[in-house]
Amino acid sequence: MQDTHISLAHGNGGRYMRELIEEIFARHLANTDLDVQADAVPITLDSKDILFTTDGFTVQPLEFPGGNIGSLAVHGTTNDLAVAGAIPKYLSLNAFIEEGLEIATLERIIKTLAETAAEIGVKVVAGDTKVLRRGEGGGLYLATTGVGVRNGHILSMKNIKDGDSIIVSGSVGDHGIAVMLAREEFGLRGDIQSDAASVLNLTTAAHIFEGLRFMRDPTRGGIATVCSEMLRATGMGVRLLQEQLPVRDPVQSVCDMLGYDPMYLACEGRVVAIVDPSEASALLERWQALEEGQDAAIIGHIDSSMQHVLMETDIGGERILEELEDDPLPRIC
């Protein structure tokens, strides 16, 4: 491509658009099922149980330590399939590109997206691009829809029982803090990497356990939000142990400085699993044996004797974790 930046012409349906699709999207995403000429593609799925999900991505900045909006668009949707008990097979991709975006940036992002999809073994088979006028979009928005096939028994919050153990697959809050630092809004810098990653190995490992009740990836709103959702769905309380919660030191330091609570920060490559207590240590061992599960920990249990999410603090105090109200403001003194 001769152009260096996206112009409105790249959305006009003509030669510019064809070039953009062929040279950026089709070139990187090429696979046996992708046909950029077709209006729709046939896909084959060897299963009666098909899972289907969709997600949109608007992260700012577009690139951050440990990932970019392209890898996030694959991880976000495939992780939703994975925690629901599916193996992701196909993705569609919508790109809303703002006029003026550097084509080199777009290409980096789509290349990462393609590599991420290839690692997970999922094919992008349908797509669309639109160009937004300058000032009407944050550089690039992506939306992906995912199709997967079931690889385990049906998971649901309805399965959760009193006394069930709660396991998290790794340190919490890394993604939230990494993206926040990348914005450089607070004059803070750090080398905290986002945890954005596929959770498919983790969820596949968890599926061999009969006592697995439910899994979720704690994205926006973090662990506290997953626990609040379980409380609302089951009416049973959740007791968490702060001492057991894996939080990296630099993440904790930034939280201390800005008044954030790691319990409410987004992860993009972690899983929270609810499992029968008799299988909790076996699942923990399986996860810890995986590279992405090294820091996994049992962080609490379901407690029907109360109706809130309660955290036992490091020093033996207690604190109720309520539903996230709004984004905290930076402190002023």
Place this chain on the structure above:
Amino acid sequence: MTVSAKQWLERIHELPHRGKVKIMNVCGGHERSITMAGLRKALPDYIELVPGPGCPVCVCPEEDVFEAIQLALNEDIILVAFGDMLRVPVNVKKAQARTLEQAKAQGADIRPIASPTEAVSIAKANPDKAVVFFAAGFETTTAPVAAMLVEGVPSNLSVLLSGRLTWPAVAMLLESGEPGFDALIAPGHVSTIMGPEEWQFVVDEHNIPAAVAGFKPESLLAAMYSVLRQLNEGRYFLDNCYSELVKDGGNKSAQAHLSKAMNVYDANWRGIGIIPSSGYILDKAYSDHDARKLFPAYADDARKRAGQMPPGCDCAQVVLGKIYPNECKLFGKACMPRNPIGPCMVSDEGACRIWWAGGMRESAQ
């Protein structure tokens, strides 16, 4: 040897129990750590931890917030303010802008900042525009504003100052005859700047034990242990449990900046009234950067409840430690972070906001 929070807690539990002891803190950061660590539940029942005047946003005069809103709406300026200030409500008629955030929605150019250097950058980036920095805060945020002025700022930057000193509010409580506390945890950050000696009067003049604390549970618990022992032994002194950062005499250069750029005056605290020697005003030498001199005063004494807390709001009582946040009848009902009525529910330093965020939501009634 460093002592962990758990060990301090054990030592406190080993102390002989006694009648109720009320320990006041005067720093939003202290209250946040106490609440988030669940210290109240972990301490013996005879100890009550009282959040006192530790939130500069909460006591920022209503008329100053009103002035900032009016300047932003009526003058051709960019108004910058610490993020917390944007949602502090004033008492105006329904159709009028009640907060800076609402003024912003009505088209005023208002930008939240996190440090004075951002105010300078915004002024430099907009040389053709007057930039007004609405600076509310205790010594910890006022000292950097003073430093900014002393070091020199762009000619288009002025300051609408609402700086306050921490100790005079504690002095006022102690002199009232009903202080409402038996011991004081003195603020760590304020002491790093002004020196721990500022709190000596609590011990010397009022016979109340005091200890300076940092923000980690271990430092707060060390300070609590110190004041409890002082009470038990009847030997009172000012302890420094944050000696890694709080040095005798404080930060001399910050103090020099404060005394060069500002003067201390008898200042108004929202809902509380005038407290002697408790506020900062800009020195005459900085008149060219004093928004109060450069722009008209929009004060309107006829305005209903001018200077007061909003109707029904007990923030002033909460700030003074007279009641706990959940004893206000609006707490968690009409007044929540999403739709705060009083400033204590707005600021991260406000006791109401901290209690709500920490899940302490049961009404006391």
